[in-house]
Amino acid sequence: MSAEPVRSGVRTSDVEHEEPRLHRWEQRTEWPLIGLSVLFFAAYAWTVLQPGMPAKLKVGLDFSMWLTWVVFAVDYVIRLALARRRGRFVARNVFDLVVIAVPMLRQLRVLRLVMVLVLINRRIQGRVRGQVVVYVAGATVLVGVSAALAVLDAERYAPDGTITHFGDALWWTMTTITTVGYGDFSPVTANGKLIAAGLMLAGIALLGVVTGSIASWFVEKFGGMEEQAQQASEAEAADVARTEQLRNEVAELKAEIAALRR
Amino acid sequence: MSAEPVRSGVRTSDVEHEEPRLHRWEQRTEWPLIGLSVLFFAAYAWTVLQPGMPAKLKVGLDFSMWLTWVVFAVDYVIRLALARRRGRFVARNVFDLVVIAVPMLRQLRVLRLVMVLVLINRRIQGRVRGQVVVYVAGATVLVGVSAALAVLDAERYAPDGTITHFGDALWWTMTTITTVGYGDFSPVTANGKLIAAGLMLAGIALLGVVTGSIASWFVEKFGGMEEQAQQASEAEAADVARTEQLRNEVAELKAEIAALRR
Amino acid sequence: MSAEPVRSGVRTSDVEHEEPRLHRWEQRTEWPLIGLSVLFFAAYAWTVLQPGMPAKLKVGLDFSMWLTWVVFAVDYVIRLALARRRGRFVARNVFDLVVIAVPMLRQLRVLRLVMVLVLINRRIQGRVRGQVVVYVAGATVLVGVSAALAVLDAERYAPDGTITHFGDALWWTMTTITTVGYGDFSPVTANGKLIAAGLMLAGIALLGVVTGSIASWFVEKFGGMEEQAQQASEAEAADVARTEQLRNEVAELKAEIAALRR
Amino acid sequence: MSAEPVRSGVRTSDVEHEEPRLHRWEQRTEWPLIGLSVLFFAAYAWTVLQPGMPAKLKVGLDFSMWLTWVVFAVDYVIRLALARRRGRFVARNVFDLVVIAVPMLRQLRVLRLVMVLVLINRRIQGRVRGQVVVYVAGATVLVGVSAALAVLDAERYAPDGTITHFGDALWWTMTTITTVGYGDFSPVTANGKLIAAGLMLAGIALLGVVTGSIASWFVEKFGGMEEQAQQASEAEAADVARTEQLRNEVAELKAEIAALRR
Known part of the structure; x- marks a missing residue:
């Protein structure tokens, strides 16, 4: 992802x-x-x-x-x-x-x-961070509910299965996607384990997006970018002032030459 | 978050x-x-x-x-x-x-x-990284203690409940918010599981803030920003020197014209 | 890593x-x-x-x-x-x-x-982010399958061992590398635990790479770098315009002096 | 941390x-x-x-x-x-x-x-990323071994304790600091749980440092900083060329005035 x-x-x-x-x-x-x-x-x-x-x-x-x-x-x-x-x-x-x-x-x-x-x-063009966060949150909820339904479908009638109600399935989904993994419920069928594997990868991606989003906000806020941008604009202003002064001197020079001409 | x-x-x-x-x-x-x-x-x-x-x-x-x-x-x-x-x-x-x-x-x-x-x-304006870190640490402790109290309230009299003392509740909170999840204690009631879900999300957010904070510090320190800023200020100094030299030449020119006028 | x-x-x-x-x-x-x-x-x-x-x-x-x-x-x-x-x-x-x-x-x-x-x-020079991601994904799969084989080799005939089939070994690898850790399967021999320790470290590195990759994309996209680059090029354009104007004035001056000479 | x-x-x-x-x-x-x-x-x-x-x-x-x-x-x-x-x-x-x-x-x-x-x-001034990584790795190993010793000291004679050998203690430390948490071993005494809590926090900090380090490397490598730095130096070169040209024109002007004077 x-x-x-x-x-x-x-x-x-x-x-x-x-x-x-x-x-x-x-x-x-x-x-x-x-x-x-x-x-x-x-x-x-x-x-x-x-x-x-x-x-x-x-x-x-x-x-x-x-x-x-x-x-x-x-x-x-x-x-x-x-x-x-x-x-x-x-x-x-x-x-x-x-x-x-x-x-x-x-x-x-x-x-x-x-x-x-x-x-x-x-649909999503992914320009604004807020939109990406909303999209990821929505996708996570969708993946979670789908995984809960699928694991219930796979495990319900398994001989040693522990996930037999939708509530159990949701709870198991939550412990898996957050990588907590208590182990009070866990899939026993091959299909259930396949779904679980996908959910774990989704959990790692989720962690990555949450962390990446916060990190980028921190970098933007505290990473010295704002100070750097301010320094750059100050340097720019000084540059403008110096060129302006030079132009004035050239203008004076012109005036003097004009006076010389008269 | x-x-x-x-x-x-x-x-x-x-x-x-x-x-x-x-x-x-x-x-x-x-x-x-x-x-x-x-x-x-x-x-x-x-x-x-x-x-x-x-x-x-x-x-x-x-x-x-x-x-x-x-x-x-x-x-x-x-x-x-x-x-x-x-x-x-x-x-x-x-x-x-x-x-x-x-x-x-x-x-x-x-x-x-x-x-x-x-x-x-x-209250928090969120300008300084240190403040954000303190705020997050405080919020985490507050959320953790609240969750421990709430889960104890929910689980204490549950038939199969394992969390029956405040010490157990605090220990469970710690294993959950850090996403370790031993599974020696875990909630069995719907209310307890709801609180646990909130706590897991808090744990992911906590991980994100810790990681984001460290990453932004690393980026600031090693991400080449300081070198870039230094390069920019050196370039700026060279620019000033060049403009200065140009101004001196214009001044000489002015002096020559003045001499010409006399 | x-x-x-x-x-x-x-x-x-x-x-x-x-x-x-x-x-x-x-x-x-x-x-x-x-x-x-x-x-x-x-x-x-x-x-x-x-x-x-x-x-x-x-x-x-x-x-x-x-x-x-x-x-x-x-x-x-x-x-x-x-x-x-x-x-x-x-x-x-x-x-x-x-x-x-x-x-x-x-x-x-x-x-x-x-x-x-x-x-x-x-082989990998590591210039393009996509390549690094592909390399990390490949390395993770390779490490995972190798660890599953090795842990099966180590645990199969252990007296209290639970990992006795390749499917179990793959499932255990998945729960370990994603740091979920249900505990339904876990190694009991010294060799198995050594392999598990390596796999956990691989899991942390994996998390780091996934998160780092997403964070760097977020920083690039939303961290203000693009705006900064745009500002810099606008400032550059203004600089070019100012110098151009100055040159025109010097050219006019030259023309006047030429006129003066005639 | x-x-x-x-x-x-x-x-x-x-x-x-x-x-x-x-x-x-x-x-x-x-x-x-x-x-x-x-x-x-x-x-x-x-x-x-x-x-x-x-x-x-x-x-x-x-x-x-x-x-x-x-x-x-x-x-x-x-x-x-x-x-x-x-x-x-x-x-x-x-x-x-x-x-x-x-x-x-x-x-x-x-x-x-x-x-x-x-x-x-x-001792550490923390200038170079490699040094920080080595320091963190060393500190993690030190904290891990210390925690294993301490938890063994605390749990060995506990009535329901499972951590009774140094090997078990090291294994438990590994599962805890990586936030895997199988739950096959977990502390039962108050002291052991206190040590475990510290270790979990160390694990979160470890994850943060690993991730932050990789993220900062990715940002540096792919975050557009190098391109930006190159663009800046090209802009700088163009600036130098323009000023140089301006200076040549002023020099020509000077020569003309000198000719005028003769």
Whole structure:
């Protein structure tokens, strides 16, 4: 995640200038796709949180989730077709491909939620620190809730599983993403551990963003930049004054020559 | 917490220039409210640490805590009334509103302690790094002790609870806020887990501030800023010398013209 | 690891300028040694992951691992012989010596894998942040998988050991390197604990690199550097304009004198 | 610890200029006191690691430890007497006073070891990043080993204690200072928990220093400072060229006037 913001910033402007057709398509489909992701999230949460639901409802929700997947896959294919330089498109959108390819495995369906992040990422230009902080906070909450749902889905019926309620899953998510790790709850299935691994990496990235944000504020405030800027502007002012004086002397010289001429 | 210092700095100056009435009120009520918070803290700590106290004393302490809440609520209403731009006041003081609204639930009463932080925050202008460090250290200790009291209050009589003494609560607080998380003690009630979640976030913020502070010191010291500043002042000196020389030549020229005139 | 990048940068250029023979040798042997390291890694992984292998195969793999060690030891001796300033060579390549000396103990054989890092380190000039991030990510994965193999080798037959499968070992590696530390799996042998200690230090270094990378991006983006650079170039432009004006006046003066002369 | 380096840098130069007598005394007593600290460390380690030692030897070691304490106390009193501004001396050396006052409690004797840090701190001017890193690494190892000894001393005979061997103590120290916290070993006595709390704070400081060091290196390398410095020197060169040209024109003018005069 660390190098991502830089690349994404570059990507946005590249797309705007070099891939006008692709850019227009992405702008038009942005909001519908975000809406679909939200629906997917709701359907997934519902199936996980109400395990004993009527079979018909479950089939309906499952169908809507598969439909979302199809829409995202079609969107990817269309974007690939619209791109001028296809090799570069694939290279730059590896993450989109993973998000589409992986959820064919049932337990990792929740990964599709990460598409919302991809979409939000497209929107954010990342100019102002406050915006980045809000974005990171939002992404962390989204990743956390998704991980809690996914781990509950994976662990609920495991023989030695301890995470059997959504409350436990949220609590476990919190202890993991902050790297506290009490160990009172921990996943025992392979799927659960895979989700946990992703969550730990998210926790390290979170720590990095929080720390980096505070550090950059400290550097800006106390790192001598302001003093340096002030010194520079004082030096500038002195420079202006000296040149001004020189100009006055040249003007006097001119006047004298003019007098000489008369 | 990461974006808070920036916003608070902006808020203070805004208040001073654009909201003179509000500013005067906040200055006058600052110390009485800090005093009240300390009394509230003492009363809360007393009720938690001496559970078998006489009923009359308990009623008295409870009454004084409710009184504090009423005073803070009234203060909020008065500040809202004094503010010129009320929408902005509400938007900027969301935290104050939460602190007033939430403690109606008995177990989260301790959140009111966080008001002290709000008050201290108003005082601190955040100019000098040393001050920020002292403020963060103080806030961490305050949050830690409050969390220990609150978790003891929540967990003491829980059936499977392990945190039954104030010493255990302090030890648990320490392992949580530093993100060590041994797991020898961990909360089992919903309230206790809510407090723990807050404490983990405080731990991440603490890590961020410690790291950010050290990083900014390293950047200032070794980041090439001093060398750059020195180079800039040397360049400046060379510039002055060159202009001086030019002025001397112009002066010579003037002298020659004067000689020519005679 | 924190001071390593700086030193390695210095070392590379020193070697290039002051030790031409050593530099040429290192360039020529680079790829063969990386290849050997990969073979060593494969052989080690094989012996660990298939414990009940035929005795002949095991002897063959063990022999090839010892051969790798001999090649690396010979390479070190040749480089020492080629170096002009041998004292400095030893001082700067302490890590290489440790990597050669330590794996004589059977359980720490995996440390030889770290040679790959030494080799990669020689290649990377570390100019671009993206490259450093990729290098750190790769090194982390390599260290993690090596640690999982080594801890499995050390713990598998321990009486109270809990890490008995490669999956467990990978999971334990993940919880340790991210400093989460659930404690559901933890090493019980001295060798396992030694490997764990190394992994924890790697985890701290990882956190440092992730955070440092994000912080430097934030500082670059929001730390006022861009504004400062812009201000500086504006000041520069104003300076150019003022000097230009002065030159015009001198030119006018010249014209007047020329007129005077006629 | 975060604000410490700044203050210590200020203190050293202050002492040198404003407190010449104190400065000379501190320079002269530095090495003898470091030697004494090392002896104290050896004696303490011996008593902890060989609990069943002969009574006479134990008395001798205890006596030598008390002697060290007396010497440090006397050194503090002499420095106080030599200081010109005694209030400031006390304020700036609060840590020394704590280190002398606290170890009267038997279990916290090991705190006296921290004196070595105070002494090393006096020596280090903290100019070069490499030195700071070496100093922090050394201090971390020293704090870690001391904590392991102290926790073993505190926990060995505790009824429910798990830390009964020096190996366990070292392992626990490692899991705590890196904030991993498996929980397979954790202190149960009040003294042990106090030591653990100190170690956790040391771990946070360690993380901060590692991260800060890497971040400052990244900022220096990639934060645009080098480009900015290069731009500044190019601007400078352009400035020199412009002034030079102006001077040539003035010289031509002079020549013309000289010609006019003839």
